[in-house]
Amino acid sequence: MIAILLGLPALGALVLGLVPLPSRSARIVGTAFAAATFVVAVVVAARFDYGAGARMQDVVDDRWLPAVGVRFHLGVDGISLPLVLLTALLVVLCAATVADRLMMSVVLLLEVGMLGTFVALDLVLFFVFFEVVLIPMYVLIAVWGGPRRRPAATKFILFTLLGSGLMLVGFLVMYGATGTFDMTALARAHGRGVTAGTQLLAGTLMMVGFGVKSPMWPLHTWLPDAHTEAPTVGSVLLAGVLLKMGTYGFVRIVVPDLPSAAHDLAPALGCLAVAGILWACLACLALARGEHADLKRLIAFSSVGHMGFVLLGIATLTSVGIQGALIGNVAHGVITGLLFFLVGGVKDRFHTSDVTDLGGGLLAKLPALGGLLLVASIASLGLPGLAGFWGEMLALLGSYSPAAGLSRPLFVTLTGLAAAGTVLTAVYFLAMLRRVDFGVVTDRWRGERITDAAAVDLVAWTPLVVLAVGIGVWPGLVLRVSESAVRGLLG
């Protein structure tokens, strides 16, 4: 099943890349492949044994590169399953909006990399899929992006490539110490036989590598430019899935395989995470109130803040914290994906996403679009009852009582600072809504006839709204799935 999950989008990418279909058929074919992949993902979820979420299921384990000890090892467990479903869903929704044949092919190729990363169980295979994602995303930004796309795309690919390179070195250090690339074996070994010094070296290298992707402050500066210049589809997938790959790497590899390094690095990770939260909130506030700020840039920075909460959850090294990180991942993917779709819709209609140029009164001019923007913003600022709350709350709860061996005063301080971050998040989102959604429509747009969100758009966006509310009300949808797996992670 997993093999089909990866094979379908690969086949689709190949077909669309080589066969010169007209644009309309390309859209249908591409969406069909993406939908089929989603169906396969749902089947995998349906066949999943939720009672044994800690065990790898649907496993594929074949010979691949025996000379270097690398096997083609794939599988899902309670941690990767929600992410796989999220990825498949977001790609289907994106594919429905893509009109260009080559763009569709690139998106499907991207999907292969994203899904592959979440199901890979061999370090080298993980690295391969991690890298597969980079070129399609570069192409997506560099070809179909905004006016300053080339520098943004170059910065994106070089920065993340640097991170991945360091990560690979970390993997090789681990291989040198343990003699295996297999992630399940390494998780079972739980760092036995690897000295603390080696663990720390490997852990630090991986922390930098995953940190670039997460993104972790201060390695985040590629994100705002990449998001601003990327097309809507690129932004949605970048924020919705690619960022999760970094934090997933932390949870899947660093925490179970390098426990002593995790303990040593946790305070640093926590501090950097909270620095990211506060930094991002302040930057967003300046953008929301500033002259000629790009909405997409604001949402990109807010992603840095949200992922800061996820990283804080991981840094606590407790079941509560890591559960918070995982649900925060899913919630952020859903909500920020929705936000980028909405801003993409605004940009399509107004041909600008500049806050000053848009003026105000979106809620008056386009009630459906404005209303959805209001809902998505409220969800993003972490209102209890909507999905975003659980990630933040559990990360804070975990940080309040971190794992044994971690400095309690430090983490309680971090809890307080991060809670201040939640207040600031509300400030900037409301400031943005005040300027864009509420108020009076400016003279520039008053006379123009602009169509509101059409049925097609609503069909694409409604699943995300439903999920945002659903996960908010029943967080067990995600938490129940990952619970046993997380407990297994921490040994």
Place this chain on the structure above:
Amino acid sequence: MHLSMALLLSALLFGVGVYGVLARRNAIALLMAVELMLNAANLDLVAFDAWFKDTLHAGQVFALFVVVVAAAEVGVGLAIVLAVFRLRETVAVDELRQLADVDPVVRVDADS
């Protein structure tokens, strides 16, 4: 005569040849210096052959190789020097710098 004397002479000739290659401005003088280096190597080969007296006379054989290759090389080299002279009116080696890598002109156009 001891081998070392022939080697010494060869080394001296080689040294003069290196000096010529590195320091002479005239391309033809440079080629002449290259010839000098080749012949120094030849001298070495023949000296070793005379000292060790092996059955295959490899030294002498290779010396003949070198003579042939040197002749061919000089022919081609002089032809090139002639062509360069016709084009550029000069055979001074330090004035022929087309292979230099220059700093690229910085284009502000972001689409490059």
Place this chain on the structure above:
Amino acid sequence: MTHAAWLLPALPALAAVLGLFAGTRVAGGPAVPALAGTGVAFVVSLLLLGAVEGSPATVHESAVAWTPIGGQTLHVGTRVDGLVAVVAVMVCVVALLVQVYSTAYMAGDPRYSVYAAEVSLFTAAMLLVVVASNLFELLVGWELMGLCSYLLVGHYWQTEGARAAAVKAFVTTRFGDAAFLIGIFVVGGHAGSFEIGDVVRSPGSHGAVLTAGAVLLLGGVIGKSAQFPLHVWLPDAMAGPTPISALIHAATMVAAGIFVVARLYPVFLAAPVALTVLGIIACITMLGAALVALAEDDLKRVLAWSTVSQLAYMAAGLAVRGWTAGIYHLLTHAAFKALLFLAAGSVLRTVGTNLMSEMGGLRRAMPVTFVTALVGAAALAGLPPFAGAFSKDGILDAAHERGGALGTAVYAVGLATVLVTAAYVTRMVVRTFLGDYRGNAQTRLHESPLVMTAPLVLLATAAVGLGLPVLPDGWGVARWLDAPLGTTELHVAAGGVALSTGLVLLAGAAVYALWRRNPAADPVAVLGRARRPLAAAFGVDAFYDRAIVRPLHALARGVLRVDDGGLDAAVEGSGATASGLGGGLRRLQNGNVQAYASGLVIAVLALVIGVSLAVAR
């Protein structure tokens, strides 16, 4: 019956969803689902009250497993006792009356269906806070109320004032809520569970941890109940429609903070420091807000400041262990404050302005509004036999009984506030209803329609009727409210009542006399220069702007600059450095063949020598 308590939040929530998506398609319009949802909830709350009557101490709890979080499982459910039932009835009554009133007040508003849905959602959220059995469940309702308050205060979002007020309300309360969240962590961690039942069951000794948790919880209470220093949002929130002011900012949401303290009272009893903090804040707020109300010209703002002051009374009551008195005042305040706000709405709708300087003489044109407002005013001032008198006196009595520094302070400040309250209430009544009309002669002065005056009459009846439960025994409040151990029973002494009544009459007479001297002028003008700091609310807003808001914005701009110029510049700088290095190395390719050859010779020599040396060793 208590098992059906979950219907209380569920029904209005359902009404909200229906009203939002199908409101216009229902026969009768969007008001129907709103009224139906709240109406049925009201019936359920009455049944609930009947079920707990007589045994208010018994707790009826039912919960289902909700979600695992790390080590434990959170449950969601309901926890009903006397307090819950009484407050639920109060919420449903006020919400229902406000919905009925709004059908006339908001008639003609193009976004009425959204408004009605938001009010229903708010009612659901408040009821969720009331019946919640789990602290996080309570938090969900708590913050949802904040969201509805934001949306409703900002209902007229075309105006800058409403937009600003909505943001201010949300952000100020969110600040308190951050502390509230951490307080939940501390208290729940201390008790080992987040169920309210477990938290209030013998919280243990007076530990520092529990005290910290209680104080943090107070942060949320202060924010939501608009006490000093987080009171600044409530007067500005008057930018919202008046029925909302009645529902959210008088009777329910602001009372939620007081309710939470009462609900978790055993925790606060085990952390006396927290109660002292609450008492001090209550004293400051009580008198300060009353003084500002004295100087305000905007009728709604007078009522807003009055609410802040009365909430401080409730907080003070809880701080001096007068639990029953505090809750009793919450109930009576809900009645008379909602009444006053709805009456104000009636006046505003007729005269078209909020300012009292443009009103006057309305008692002839609006008799029902006048009489009901007078009843509300008397209750607010604390004249027996109106309800407010006994509840206020209960609090003062509890303070007196508590003694010590805190009790004496509350008692003294409470009495002083009685004076000032009577003063501003009298001023409000005379300037709005008595004398001659000072506004635009063109305005047609008329009474409001029945749909608006009926709720006024009902609330006025409540404002009088609620005075009855203080009568001894069988009819007493104790029938429905069970005071936790360690608190004082509701006790109203004749002496105390006489003293406060005397003060009320004194202040009222003084203001009336001042007014009689010059009916057209503001009686408060006699304060002269002292009026200015009162009118500026003691400069708290301006202070916050200078000390917090502006530095924050400057910091934000600085961060963005450093991000672009510093961090990003470092990244781009690495690229520039790489190009620079390349440029440096490029200089070796100077096109001179002899230079290349020299390099070659030197390298070969170095290799040969190196290898020979290495081999020789």
